[in-house]
Amino acid sequence: MSDPRAFSEIPLPLFVGDEAVETTPLDPGKLPSYIRDHRQRLRARFLEGGAQAMPDYEMLELVLFRAIPRRDVKPLAHQLIETFGDFNGALSATPDQLAALPGVGEAVIAELKIVEAAAHRLSRAKVLRRQVMSSWGALLDYCHTTMAHRETEQFRVFYLDRKNILIADEQQAEGTVDHVPVYPREVVKRALQLNASALILVHNHPSGDPTPSGADIDMTQQIAAAAATMGITLHDHIIIGKSCEISFRSDGYL
Secondary structure (H helix, E strand, O other), rough: OOOOOOOOOOOOOOOOOOOOOOOOOHHHHHOOOHHHHHHHHHHHHHHHHHHHHHHHHHHHHHHHHHHHOOOHHHHHHHHHHHHHHHHHHHHHOOOOHHHHOOOOOOHHHHHHHHHHHHHHHHHHHHOOOOOOHHHHHHHHHHHHHHHOOOOOOEEEEEEEOOOEEEEEEEEEEEEEOOOOOOOOHHHHHHHOOOOEEEEEEEEEEEOOOOOOOOHHHHHHHHHHHHHHHOOOOOEEEEEEEOOOEEOOOOOOOO
16 A cells, blocks of 8 residues: 555645755755754854855855755855856846856745845835935945946936935936936926935946946036026936946036
8 A cells, every 4th residue: 555645745846947845844854964054054153143254155055045945055156156256246146147057946036036125125225215415325335235236227316305315216217238318307307296406316337337438427417407407406426336436526527
């Protein structure tokens, strides 16, 4: 007579062709001891010392534990770092880019994109409805978190009220690897709709070099002039590179 437990104990995939192979909670006792002990040590180090004490690949391992419960995820974590450069690069990679790597399926992609979305929401919450000048560092952190690893240019506008409190953060346009279309009239029109008194422009350079182009400077001057006619101040234009940024105000372009 067949064992009545046979079918119920067959591992079933959560996602077709994916890495996560169980629909029931993982029993740590079934893991090879070296994997179980390694995971416990990493979690303990994270809880005791935080992320600062951990290299990028170990942070990725912590994220991958949930997506891949029964395999050593260290090789995949290293592969992600080698392919995308660092922890932020791995989180910011597109689903198609991630899926091109062996061993990456829907579960891994979902976990990485969830962490990325959480980081974006957290950094945005630190600046929205806050006085911008007193939270300038948080604003730059938010810009780098959301834009530094993008492969195409994105143009955003921060709209401020009379007390320089950020009342809206909106994407105005998305472009190619070296160009994004910007329409000064639309920027000012939206500012009037929001009853904004000031603007901060932000866009990224996928090349990593934040040095403004002639087109960037011309566009900024056009928006500044259009805004001024309506009594709206352009405080700054920030260009985000891979690891640094340029402020038009600080660098004398405004």
